[in-house]
Amino acid sequence: MNSTLFIRRLFTHLASLGILLNEVSIQSGNGSEFPRNGLDLTQPSAFEKAIMDVKVNYIRIPPGAKNHQSDIERANGLIEYELLEIERWRTKS
Numbered sequence: 001m002n003s004t005l006f007i008r009r010l011f012t013h014l015a016s017l018g019i020l021l022n023e024v025s026i027q028s029g030n031g032s033e034f035p036r037n038g039l040d041l042t043q044p045s046a047f048e049k050a051i052m053d054v055k056v057n058y059i060r061i062p063p064g065a066k067n068h069q070s071d072i073e074r075a076n077g078l079i080e081y082e083l084l085e086i087e088r089w090r091t092k093s
Contacts, residue, residue: 003034004046011054025057029069034060 011021028034034047044052051058061068 001046004050007047007050011050011056021054021056025059026051027059027061027069029061030063 007026011024014024015021028047034045048058066073
C-alpha cells in the first residue's frame with residue numbers, strides 16, 4: 001500500500017513540474033513492497049496498476065540480478081549512514 005501511495009504522489013509531483021509522464025520510466029526490484037496478487041502473476045499489483053494508470057514505462061529487474069540496482073542500494077546506504085551520523089546517540093538501543 002505504501003509503495004502505491006508513494007508512486008501516485010510522485011506522479012502528481014512530476015506532473016506539477018510539467019514532466020510528461022509518458023516519457024518517465026520506473027524501475028523496481030522484486031521486493032515485498034512490489035508484490036503481485038498471490039500466485040497468479042497475470043494479475044498486476046496495486047503498485048503496477050498505479051503505474052499503468054498514467055502510462056509510465058515500468059521495468060522490473062530480473063530476479064537475482066542484484067547488480068541492476070547496485071547504484072541505488074549504495075546511495076541508500078550512504079544516505080542512511082549520513083542521517084544516522086547527524087544525531088549523537090547516548091546508547092545503541
